[in-house]
Amino acid sequence: KQEVTQIPAALSVPEGENLVLNCSFTDSAIYNLQWFRQDPGKGLTSLLLIQSSQREQTSGRLNASLDKSSGRSTLYIAASQPGDSATYLCAVTNQAGTALIFGKGTTLSVSS
Amino acid sequence: NAGVTQTPKFQVLKTGQSMTLQCAQDMNHNSMYWYRQDPGMGLRLIYYSASEGTTDKGEVPNGYNVSRLNKREFSLRLESAAPSQTSVYFCASSERLGYSNQPQHFGDGTRLSIL
Numbered sequence: 526k527q528e529v530t531q532i533p534a535a536l537s538v539p540e541g542e543n544l545v546l547n548c549s550f551t552d553s554a555i556y557n558l559q560w561f562r563q564d565p566g567k568g569l570t571s572l573l574l575i576q577s578s579q580r581e582q583t584s585g586r587l588n589a590s591l592d593k594s595s596g597r598s599t600l601y602i603a604a605s606q607p608g609d610s611a612t613y614l615c616a617v618t619n620q621a622g623t624a625l626i627f628g629k630g631t632t633l634s635v636s637s
Numbered sequence: 638n639a640g641v642t643q644t645p646k647f648q649v650l651k652t653g654q655s656m657t658l659q660c661a662q663d664m665n666h667n668s669m670y671w672y673r674q675d676p677g678m679g680l681r682l683i684y685y686s687a688s689e690g691t692t693d694k695g696e697v698p699n700g701y702n703v704s705r706l707n708k709r710e711f712s713l714r715l716e717s718a719a720p721s722q723t724s725v726y727f728c729a730s731s732e733r734l735g736y737s738n739q740p741q742h743f744g745d746g747t748r749l750s751i752l
Contacts, residue, residue: 529679559740568641568727569680569743576738614680622735623687624695625670627680 527552531615531628538605539636546600546631548615553593556618559625560589560600563612572613573600605635639663641744643728649750650718658713658747660728668734669711670695670741671703673724680727686711687734718751725749 528551538544548558557576561569573582573589575598581590588601602609612632616625644659662669671683672695682695686705700722702714711730715722725748729741 556735557738561743568745569729571740571742574738574740616680623685623693624682625672625680625741629677629679 527555527617527619527626529615529617529626529628531613531631533631534629535632535634537634537636540606542605542635543601543603544605544633546602546613546615546633548598548600548628550596550598550617550626553596554620555593556620556622558589558591558598559616559618560587560598561614561616563614563630565611569614602633605633607635607637609633610635641728641730641742643726643744643747645747646745647748649752650715651752652718652720654718654751655714655716656718657715658726658728658749659710660712660744661710662728662730662742663709664730664732664742665708666730666732666742667708668731669705670729670731671701671711671713672727672729673697674727674746675724683713683726685734720751723749723751 559574560572575591586603612630614630616627641662667688670685672680674680684703686692689708725746729743731741732739
């Protein structure tokens with residue numbers, strides 16, 4: 526059974542710092558991997574999607590990498606801002622493409 | 638842009654009552670999903686609909702039923718609510734299930750408490 530783990534569970538950094546969030550998964554047979562952002566009391570916003578054949582995706586200050594063979598993905602946030610404070614969720618799509626399996630998230634706090 | 642709209646946003650029920658959570662998307666997506674989010678458990682898939690007229694069970698379907706009313710709407714029904722079903726429910730949609738480059742888009746959730 527696919528399991529997704531995110532480390533750390535919580536992270537506090539000062540504004541301007543570059544940071545890395547980690548995601549690992551137990552079964553490398555994935556369809557794709559998505560990173561989401563969730564603000565308190567809100568839904569999920571898709572940040573980046575990496576297909577299984579890709580190594581990385583970039584959007585603005587965000588860069589996500591995928592190493593399927595080792596079952597790892599990282600989300601790199603450059604020059605963090607207080608507005609980046611949120612919970613970041615990693616999810617993989619099973620090989621059948623029918624379901625997203627989520628990690629429990631990393632809660633990020635960026636102080637000004 | 639509305640995207641995925643869920644109603645109601647909040648609901649309190651008594652044990653044994655029934656209710657239907659509504660979800661509608663305006664992106665002309667073929668596939669729709671229902672998840673629940675519980676503290677310490679993450680999001681788990683309840684049911685999904687690959688296309689209009691089809692529905693399939695996810696990881697935690699017990700106690701729920703779904704209806705794909707048309708391409709836009711996908712409802713989730715609790716026939717006899719139990720305290721264990723207290724959760725935040727999210728509806729999501731994607732252009733087509735099984736396409737590896739298609740992200741899922743989520744609604745803002747329904748916060749359901751069962752007393």
